[in-house]
Amino acid sequence: MSLLSDISPAGREFLAAATYIGIEVLAPAADEVDAEARFPHEAVAAMRAEGLLGAFVPAELGGGGCTVTDLSLICTELGKHCGSSAMIFAMHQIQVACIVDAGRGLPYFDELLTEIATRGRLIASATTELGIGGNVRASLCAVEYDGEKISLRKQASVISYGAYVDDVLVTARRDLDAAASDQVIVHVQRPNLTLDDQIDVWDTLGMRGTCSVGFELYATGTTDQILPLPYADVSAQTMLPVTHITWASLWLGIAEHAVTKARKLVRAAARKQPGTLPPSARHLATVVGQLERVRALVEMGVRDYERVRRDLSVGSTMAFTIQMNNLKLCVSADVFAIVKGSLEICGLAGFRNGTEYSLGRQLRDSQSASLMVHNDRILDHNASLLCILKD
Amino acid sequence: MSERTTTIRTILAKHGKLNGSADTIADDKSLYSAGLTSHASVNVMLALEDEFDIEFPERMLTRSTFETVANLRLALDSLLGEESD
Numbered sequence: 001m002s003l004l005s006d007i008s009p010a011g012r013e014f015l016a017a018a019t020y021i022g023i024e025v026l027a028p029a030a031d032e033v034d035a036e037a038r039f040p041h042e043a044v045a046a047m048r049a050e051g052l053l054g055a056f057v058p059a060e061l062g063g064g065g066c067t068v069t070d071l072s073l074i075c076t077e078l079g080k081h082c083g084s085s086a087m088i089f090a091m092h093q094i095q096v097a098c099i100v101d102a103g104r105g106l107p108y109f110d111e112l113l114t115e116i117a118t119r120g121r122l123i124a125s126a127t128t129e130l131g132i133g134g135n136v137r138a139s140l141c142a143v144e145y146d147g148e149k150i151s152l153r154k155q156a157s158v159i160s161y162g163a164y165v166d167d168v169l170v171t172a173r174r175d176l177d178a179a180a181s182d183q184v185i186v187h188v189q190r191p192n193l194t195l196d197d198q199i200d201v202w203d204t205l206g207m208r209g210t211c212s213v214g215f216e217l218y219a220t221g222t223t224d225q226i227l228p229l230p231y232a233d234v235s236a237q238t239m240l241p242v243t244h245i246t247w248a249s250l251w252l253g254i255a256e257h258a259v260t261k262a263r264k265l266v267r268a269a270a271r272k273q274p275g276t277l278p279p280s281a282r283h284l285a286t287v288v289g290q291l292e293r294v295r296a297l298v299e300m301g302v303r304d305y306e307r308v309r310r311d312l313s314v315g316s317t318m319a320f321t322i323q324m325n326n327l328k329l330c331v332s333a334d335v336f337a338i339v340k341g342s343l344e345i346c347g348l349a350g351f352r353n354g355t356e357y358s359l360g361r362q363l364r365d366s367q368s369a370s371l372m373v374h375n376d377r378i379l380d381h382n383a384s385l386l387c388i389l390k391d
Numbered sequence: 392m393s394e395r396t397t398t399i400r401t402i403l404a405k406h407g408k409l410n411g412s413a414d415t416i417a418d419d420k421s422l423y424s425a426g427l428t429s430h431a432s433v434n435v436m437l438a439l440e441d442e443f444d445i446e447f448p449e450r451m452l453t454r455s456t457f458e459t460v461a462n463l464r465l466a467l468d469s470l471l472g473e474e475s476d
Binding site: 137174178179232233317318321387389390 | 424425426427428429433436437438446448450454
């Protein structure tokens with residue numbers, strides 16, 4: 001049974017909007033966004049206009065009231081049209097989910113959620129830090145206090161689309177005396193936020209529209225901008241599963257798009273010589289089987305997480321963390337294989353840019369899947385947990 | 392101090408990589424705020440399992456089990472029975 005059977009009524013409308021803007025706005029701009037490595041302004045503006053940026057904000061706060069299932073389906077749809085735009089959508093929703101799960105009910109965060117819903121504020125994330133490497137579960141920077149006032153300075157090695165937002169969720173040590181792993185999440189916003197562009201340039205193989213450069217971040221604010229739960233808890237219950245699910249979902253969209261092109265090419269070849277099986281048809285059969293497997297993995301992950309969300313304490317078990325990590329590991333590897341297989345079916349028409357079968361962008365975008373939070377790191381994390389987890 | 396609590400502190404000192412001394416941290420003080428990482432908590436768990444010849448069942452493999460010395464003690468007591476004086 002497809003995940004579509006679990007979609008909420010609100011989700012159905014947002015999915016229709018995502019399909020519409022995907023075809024009308026994202027797809028026409030995708031090649032230019034990719035070629036110029038520029039922020040997809042038109043895609044984000046369209047998402048904002050359709051209320052998609054507030055889709056996961058609870059309806060009581062003026063948002064779309066979408067479920068994680070809805071988000072997954074929307075990510076897949078957007079991923080078919082523009083990987084970078086879908087990734088920006090996913091990263092934003094991860095931040096929104098953290099605010100909903102950890103900040104809901106507090107006046108500051110309820111007001112923020114209302115603004116995300118009504119004004120379509122785009123939220124970025126600053127978890128990585130110079131001097132720490134890719135380990136987001138440790139920070140050097142710390143929140144500094146002056147009564148109710150706080151300030152925070154962070155050498156953020158990557159803030160995706162940071163130059164285009166007013167709001168950032170930042171991880172930092174709880175205070176100057178806190179251990180590296182004792183982290184909190186702080187919401188900071190302009191004009192009390194400055195992001196000085198660092199010298200690096202986002203000139204990458206794929207996902208070029210996410211504009212993921214580093215910044216020197218400085219922000220001031222008040223203590224009520226700190227989410228009350230420790231980062232470790234928010235990470236286990238919300239950030240990690242929502243990240244792996246939304247990313248896997250949009251990667252699935254990239255794969256579905258590639259297979260759609262491969263199928264079209266095989267059908268065209270079959271029509272030319274009825275009675276003779278085109279040589280590429282067998283490869284297509286393989287790729288479609290791989291795609292079914294990825295779809296099943298995503299659906300299982302979403303359904304299990306929806307169950308966990310009804311009882312958030314379950315989310316912090318190691319078994320669930322391993323399962324979510326496996327979703328990322330499996331889907332990231334399979335999606336690249338599917339796009340590559342589709343490219344081989346499409347042959348030179350797929351290899352060449354500017355044809356109806358071009359798959360260069362999709363191949364390069366899908367290669368990022370195993371590198372964004374490197375699979376080696378995730379595999380090591382699982383390996384470590386498996387030393388103690390029982391059958 | 393009970394023998395079990397002493398053993399917990401010895402293992403924390405060896406594997407917990409805490410900022411302060413594992414001997415003096417209060418029973419109810421958060422080990423995470425004292426610098427216990429998830430990686431270190433795995434090593435603490437492995438060492439406790441080896442020391443007491445036990446296996447922590449999955450329901451105990453949560454952050455809260457490793458939150459404090461007191462919680463670790465409760466977990467051990469529930470697996471081993473109350474400590475005899």
